Amino acid sequence: MASADLITDPLLQSVLHSAAQARQQSLTILDLIDTFHASDQDLTTSKLDLSKQQKLLNAHLAQLRALNRKAVLGVRSTKQGTAEARSEIDSLHLQLQNLYYEQRHLRGEIAACEDYKHTYTDIPMITTEEFLALHPEHGESSEHDLTVARIEDEHAQRKALEEQKQALVKRKEALGKVVGVKKDELGRLDAEMEKWVAGQEGVKKIFEVRDVKMAEDGEKSAG
Template identity: 35%
Template sequence: MSCTSPVTDPEITHPILLPCLEIADVARRSTQIIMTDKVTGQKHYTAPIRHLLSALNELRRRDRETFRFLKDTKGEVEQEKIAVDRQSLSLQNLYYEQGYLKGEIKNCCEFPSIYTCIPLIPEEEYLISHPQDCELSPHQLMISRLNHEISERERLDKHRKELAQKRASLIQENKQRKEELERLDKQLQAFIESAGPIEKVFEKY
């Protein structure tokens, strides 16, 4: 790179730093002019010195701005880091909840449901009496069979209650007849006992 080439750095691309390179290049060129004039004995370096001082002042101002920018950026980065950490923690919690829910779903799928203990009529027999359910999915078919079992049990329970009511009525009727027969038996026994003297009178003849 020649001494008159502008100052460049491929690693510096931020907009706030690029003007600093240009100002530094002005300061470098002004310094070169001043040094050249001193070597050659010329005394026309007042303007270059003024440019150099102006460039240095501008660099100091830019340095303060850059420092404030870096400080603010560092604060923003810290805030973003906190937000990312919070999001990472939330994501980990979601993964934990997902794993927990998957485990619960697996346990529910493997848990022996009460319907497996209910003695249902065989599926083939059920489909013979309910051919409209042949196209149902296994889940819907099981629900239909359970509903059928409920209705059948309700019907049988109603019939059982009716029979129990008839039985209670017959027991009550038999009890009343038994009491009536016992009463008639007592009356008959009393009649026989009261007819004893009359029988003795007839025996004399």
């Protein structure tokens, strides 16, 4: 494939075209010189023809230099533009990589949150249907708001039960103290009753001894 077929830029093609014209004009001058040396043409006429061809060559060369200078400047501008574009692409690529890493990090965080075992899942709360039956005002709430409301309701219920439990504990402690006092009183009464019963047994024995003695005395008198 010829170089002209590989180059598609109009400016570079014009440079190649101008170079081809200058080359062809140079070949024409060389042919003209060879013809002059091989023929007996008039020297003045030959110089005039050669001068015309050289002027054409100079014109082609001047055009070629101008186009070459313009092409060089264009190449420099293209290189600068390419460098700037490459720098911008590198910057965009770096940003893309950073976004990719951030996306992967966020996906990992989302997966961790989705797999996280929340404490509220272990709380034996009432079912959603039972909650909505008791609190119909949450019928249009989102799943998140509904879950929060259920947790808050469970907390309120447990707080109320805890208060009732503490009140019952205090009442139990108070009743325990009362029972303790009553037990002490009963103990003292038992002790007093035992003393009283023991005293009654002593009196009974005295009367029994007296009755026996009186019976013996009666028998002696009768005899």
